[in-house]
Amino acid sequence: MPTSKDVARLAGVSQSTVSYVMSGRRPISEKTRKRVEAAMAQLAFQPNAGARALASRRSQVIGLAIPFVPDLHMGSIMEFISVIAATARQSDYDILLVTDDEGPQGLERVVGQQLVDGLIIMQVEGDDARVPVIRNLPVPSVLIGIPEKHDGLECIDADFELAGAMCVEELAQLGHESVILVDWQDSVVRRHVNYVKRFHRGVDKAAAAVGLKVIHAPGRTTIAAMEKAVTKALEQTNGIPAFIAPEAANQDLLVEALHNLGLVLGEDASVVVNCSDRIAERQRTPLTTIGFEPDEVSRRAVHRIVRDLTDPTSRPHEALELIRPVLKRRKSTIRPRNKR
């Protein structure tokens, strides 16, 4: 592997000049720069990451703490990871994975070894064991999700409360007088993930504001169970029912359960679910969706950590950034009056 010294020799300059060509931290004449760049290209030079990290005290690597997820919707996690990795590259950072089975000490390790310059913590829960750890770390972190105590922390998440409110307001505006909230799966609810609470709060507040009744249906993991739950909820409704299903893993179950019960979406029922546009559009009835914008959340998280790392004066600045959800009207909602 060629080194910067080899490049320097070939270009007839000193090694430090090569370094300055790369970093741009000192002016270099056009002519010299061209020569150096030609030499680099000729040798296919790539700077050695270890040496660079040692000398500059920055690794250009961001640690990504990924959740341990038996029952979480794995597809969406994967989406976060890809987007985070791709976005990081655009700012010349790489992503190193930190899994949960090392425990919170995994974070201390990668930081202690100076493997990473900063951290992105995914799927932060209300009372997350990783939070006290990162508070004592000498590098910046950005959390995806919002812990109970988030003073002094940088958190990013979808605005679940607003999402809940948006769903309710949309349905209320159409003329529905009650909504059935199809909840997250028990395993998620039991974990006290706080976005569940936030979504509920948004729903409840908005419902109270517009005088709309909220019926809770538990999240289920099979179609049969979902049918049962839906049927039960329907007993408490009259007129055309309106459903809100914020958990992505529930979306297909709800849609199918309603179909099996003989309800045509957009005619006999209004439904707002959370799923990707691609999925929403290839349904029998294209679905009106509330999107939590995971890509946007991921991108913002990366931008934040990059800024922290690039511009040290920007830290420490507590900040809670909520990404506005997007409601996309398709064909699965209807004005109840229109149907007799």
Add this chain to the structure above:
Amino acid sequence: MPTSKDVARLAGVSQSTVSYVMSGRRPISEKTRKRVEAAMAQLAFQPNAGARALASRRSQVIGLAIPFVPDLHMGSIMEFISVIAATARQSDYDILLVTDDEGPQGLERVVGQQLVDGLIIMQVEGDDARVPVIRNLPVPSVLIGIPEKHDGLECIDADFELAGAMCVEELAQLGHESVILVDWQDSVVRRHVNYVKRFHRGVDKAAAAVGLKVIHAPGRTTIAAMEKAVTKALEQTNGIPAFIAPEAANQDLLVEALHNLGLVLGEDASVVVNCSDRIAERQRTPLTTIGFEPDEVSRRAVHRIVRDLTDPTSRPHEALELIRPVLKRRKSTIRPRNKR
């Protein structure tokens, strides 16, 4: 951050002794080692990764090339990634992500910068643009998936051919005289992913061997379409039908389609699908599954690359390692004779 020099000073030894305590590459007296270890603990010393990489010329990091996946089953990809990262840690390696949007040059970059000591390439397709690149890389790679030309490469994958055969043999042994093969989604088939071919080959060979008829049903992405496809396939069958659905993303669609058509699994139809045990067991009828053992594939891939990195004499050794699938009999299959 404390350095090994600080540790040495505190322990009253030289820095090189500290290094030898860590690596064990020279004998150190019990007494000295204890002192050094105490000093390390007291200072919470962690060796600097950059310095270590620079001096030792190995980063203890493995690059993981993850697929770009709009229509692939994202959940299973996530499973691979977690297991790979966790397994790597057990051998003291970390995982650095390499996404596809840098293209194959991303691989050249991380290797060129000596960020990684080796590579694991996920989701390798028959004719994969990354393959020619890694052939010219000066570090070992392990592929998950099998490209057309795999001479001199280390590949690991589930034994899809055997899986196909196992499904057919199981159903034949139960007494079925034909099977309906519910295919992967068009988008996957069109990509010429070669595990699809391998599975088909296994099915066809085994079917020929036992004189069993194979009916192909295309993979679909909605329940409605799946019902249609299944209905059409059923027209070519008589007696109790048997289904094989190797694509994880199809599993719930098939099950629901059959349910909607009024077929009770394990009574009116036999079904073998590919999905996780957890999912298989919480169905109306617990499903008989053919499992491709993604965890095992992941672990083997890590072990292989680690061995390549640890024991240089082991390379280069072409090797194609096929992981035996696991058929788990549950309640969704039935001897056709038993029902009238």
Add this chain to the structure above:
DNA sequence: GCGCATCGTCGATACGCATCGACAATCCAA
């Protein structure tokens, strides 16, 4: 035409660890 600031480059050094050669101390066999 002079002094001074700016530009462009170089040499030297530091970063923290691994490793090699050297060497003192200890042990065992002859």
Add this chain to the structure above:
DNA sequence: TTGGATTGTCGATGCGTATCGACGATGCGC
């Protein structure tokens, strides 16, 4: 008792880059 092997430790050096101080060259205002 001596020679050689073995054990345990140290000092010195190198890994490849970033950065600082220095310095000659150039441009500018007066």
